[in-house]
Amino acid sequence: MNQTTMTPAEEAAAPAETVAGNPSLLERLERWRPQVAYQGLSLGLICxxxxxxxxxxxxxxxxxIAxxxxxxxxATLRQVLPDALYDNNPLADGFKVQDEQLGEVEVFPARLQGKLTAVVFQGSNIGYGGPVNQMMAVDAQGKILGVRILSHKETPGLADKIEVSRSxxxxxxxxxxxxxxxxxxxKVKKDGGQFDQFAGATITPRAVVKTVLQGLQFQVRHAEQLKAE
Incomplete structure (x- = not known):
């Protein structure tokens, strides 16, 4: 049987070809490619x-991100809490209060010369598109200093009027x-309250009003604890 041999020059010129009758690495990979194991290994490596x-x-x-x-x-805290009311860092001084109705609530105290002047906390209720998260500040006498929306998924053009940039x-x-x-x-006026609802979007303002009321009631329930903290 005749066996074709290759000169060193021919081997160097064609490294991907069969050398002395042995399949090259490239040829072996090509033969293995259609197999399931190869495809699984490739997918695993990519993942x-x-x-x-x-x-x-x-x-x-x-x-x-943090x-x-x-x-x-x-930035939101500064919108609801006047600078003149605190000389501390409310976010750094935050603490958590366990409430029988709302569960665990994180409170950010505003202090001026060591005296509590206001508290800031977050709340949430379900609107039309999901949770409406908001931040509110209440002074030591229980009066609202400001409310702002942190995040929501309500209908653009209708319910987004809860944002201060919209109305x-x-x-x-x-x-x-x-x-x-x-x-x-x-409550909203549709329910007999004093707060306006939006045309075609009553659920959203209803959720916001509910959260604000819950915040005021939380502040009353824990007034002494907040002062002590």
């Missing part, structure tokens, strides 16, 4: 690489308290 990249990206951006979230919360509706709570507003007035 592992993607997971590694996501992990690295998360680690690298975690600090930046800083941005803190800045956003601080002044959210400012209608300023100055109100349980002392100057009867309990049965803490």
């Amino acid at each position: 592992a690489l993607v997971a590694l990249l996501l992990l690295v990206g998360n680690v690298m951006t975690r600090g930046t 800083d941005q979230q803190m800045q956003d919360r601080l 002044d509706w959210i400012k209608s709570f300023d100055g109100l308290s349980l002392d100057n507003t009867a309990l049965d007035k803490w």
Whole structure:
């Protein structure tokens, strides 16, 4: 039987071809490619690489995201809490209060020369599209200093009027308290209360009003504890 041999020059010129009758690495990979094991291994390697990249990206951006979230919360806090009422850092001094109705509530105290002047806390109720998260500030006498929406998924063009950038509706709570507003007035007008609803979107303002009332009642229930903290 004749066996074709290759000169060293021919072997160097064609490294991917069969050398001395033995299949090259490239040829073996090509033969293995259609097999399920090869495809599974390839998919596994790709998934592992993607997971590694996501992990690295998360680690690298975690600090930046946390800083941005803190800045956003601080910016919102300044909208509801006048600078003249505190000389501390309310966010850094925050503490948690266990409430029998609302569960665990994080409170951010505003102090001026060591005296509690106001408290800021977050609340949430379900609107039309999901949770409507908001922040409110109440002074030591139980009067609302300000309310702002933190996040929501309500219908654009209808229910987004709860945002201060869309309308002044959210400012209608300023100055109100349980002392100057009867309990049965803490509803939208459609339900017999005093707060405007939006055309085609009653559920959203109803949720906001409910959360504000819950915040005032929370402040009353824990007034002494908040002062002690």
